[in-house]
Amino acid sequence: LEGAKPDDQITQPLAFLNAADALKGVNRATKIGDGSRRENSAEHSWHIMLYAWVLAEHSHAPIDMAKVLQMLLLHDIVEIDAGDVPIHTGLTAEQLAEIEAREEAAAKRLFGLLPDAQAAAFRHIWQEFEAAETNEAIYAKAVDRVQPVLLNLLTGGGSWIDYDVTLEQLDTRVGQKVTRGAPAVWTYVHNRVAPWFAENARD
Amino acid sequence: LEGAKPDDQITQPLAFLNAADALKGVNRATKIGDGSRRENSAEHSWHIMLYAWVLAEHSHAPIDMAKVLQMLLLHDIVEIDAGDVPIHTGLTAEQLAEIEAREEAAAKRLFGLLPDAQAAAFRHIWQEFEAAETNEAIYAKAVDRVQPVLLNLLTGGGSWIDYDVTLEQLDTRVGQKVTRGAPAVWTYVHNRVAPWFAENARD
Ligand SMILES: [Ca+2]
Numbered sequence: 001l002e003g004a005k006p007d008d009q010i011t012q013p014l015a016f017l018n019a020a021d022a023l024k025g026v027n028r029a030t031k032i033g034d035g036s037r038r039e040n041s042a043e044h045s046w047h048i049m050l051y052a053w054v055l056a057e058h059s060h061a062p063i064d065m066a067k068v069l070q071m072l073l074l075h076d077i078v079e080i081d082a083g084d085v086p087i088h089t090g091l092t093a094e095q096l097a098e099i100e101a102r103e104e105a106a107a108k109r110l111f112g113l114l115p116d117a118q119a120a121a122f123r124h125i126w127q128e129f130e131a132a133e134t135n136e137a138i139y140a141k142a143v144d145r146v147q148p149v150l151l152n153l154l155t156g157g158g159s160w161i162d163y164d165v166t167l168e169q170l171d172t173r174v175g176q177k178v179t180r181g182a183p184a185v186w187t188y189v190h191n192r193v194a195p196w197f198a199e200n201a202r203d
Numbered sequence: 204l205e206g207a208k209p210d211d212q213i214t215q216p217l218a219f220l221n222a223a224d225a226l227k228g229v230n231r232a233t234k235i236g237d238g239s240r241r242e243n244s245a246e247h248s249w250h251i252m253l254y255a256w257v258l259a260e261h262s263h264a265p266i267d268m269a270k271v272l273q274m275l276l277l278h279d280i281v282e283i284d285a286g287d288v289p290i291h292t293g294l295t296a297e298q299l300a301e302i303e304a305r306e307e308a309a310a311k312r313l314f315g316l317l318p319d320a321q322a323a324a325f326r327h328i329w330q331e332f333e334a335a336e337t338n339e340a341i342y343a344k345a346v347d348r349v350q351p352v353l354l355n356l357l358t359g360g361g362s363w364i365d366y367d368v369t370l371e372q373l374d375t376r377v378g379q380k381v382t383r384g385a386p387a388v389w390t391y392v393h394n395r396v397a398p399w400f401a402e403n404a405r406d
Contacts, residue, residue: 009260009261010258010261010387010388010391011391013257013258014353016257017250017253017254017257017350017353018236018353018357020250020253021235021236021237021250021354021357022236022237023246023249024235024236024242024246024250025235025237025239032224032227032228033221033224033225033227034224034225034228036228039227040246042245042246042249042250043226043227043243043245043246043249045249046226046245046246046248046249046252046276047220047223047224047227047245049249049252049272049276050220050223050276050277051220053273053276054216054219054220054317054321055213055216057212058212058213065269066268066269066272069252069269069272069273069276070256070272073249073252073253073256073272074253114257118257147220150217150220150221151224154221154224184213185213188213188214
């Protein structure tokens, strides 16, 4: 056909999109807002993109929203092979290194389903997110971390109960990263969750 | 606090984000790729944003990808109040008008949870998507329509069996809109689904 693209410019993206569908089957530690079941990583990715957009004015620095949305859109896809690691799991340096290696291999396999130029672009954006150095990555990490806090509050404690979390641990594991990317949001959320911890958490 | 935003610039967005969480409980006619359960509208929204990005070179016209992603991010939120209407349901003009009225009311209530400026921006982008006139909306509609076709193919027919769909009906109800936004994609997908219809569909 005059002007038609080679078929593999459609075959390969569709193979990737079919593989990416499996993210809907990766369950997280957090429950959805009505408490009925665990959240999966695909709907989580959708939700934090919405977070990124509506909280943008609270970003620590000016950001390119298209870049932030693209990061959040693909940041969890490696979990299809590597699984989700709940933030409140205590991990040794060895276990962390093992997870990183699994995620690197997953990025290679999954993004590698795309045509070469797209595969390289996706791996680059994923690595930028993981490195948490650019303004966009720092903000994207902040919304990724703050969303489960709101879900836990909606569901009466959620994974804070499962993992026996204190407010001090939450401030360290979650609050520091949220503060880095969206400082006013953590000030606000900390104050909102403090009463739950005062009432429910161990000392 | 010096430089702090008024609290309602965080309270209202978070109230909206908590309400939006309910999109994870809106089930669609299509099953996810492994056939284990119906897809919900939140994970569907994530998936079609990925479609939009990796198929962008096949768009009918140049597009602003940030705008397309924003449209797809919020286009289904009205379903929280109005429900999802499967594409292969036969509807009267009266029923269609009723659904449109329900969706308008839903947009008013849900986007109305946001601060005024954001609420107006969200309603505007949602209306632009619904109107299907701009290059971005035409392309966004195309990826929204083509994704369930791929899922049905992955799950051995899916909603085509439930709704007794023919290839001619698929070309009309789905193919026309996909062709409008991403012509080469429909040419390709039509050829890929034709054997299923030849084997399984009624005449
Ligand atoms: Ca994660």
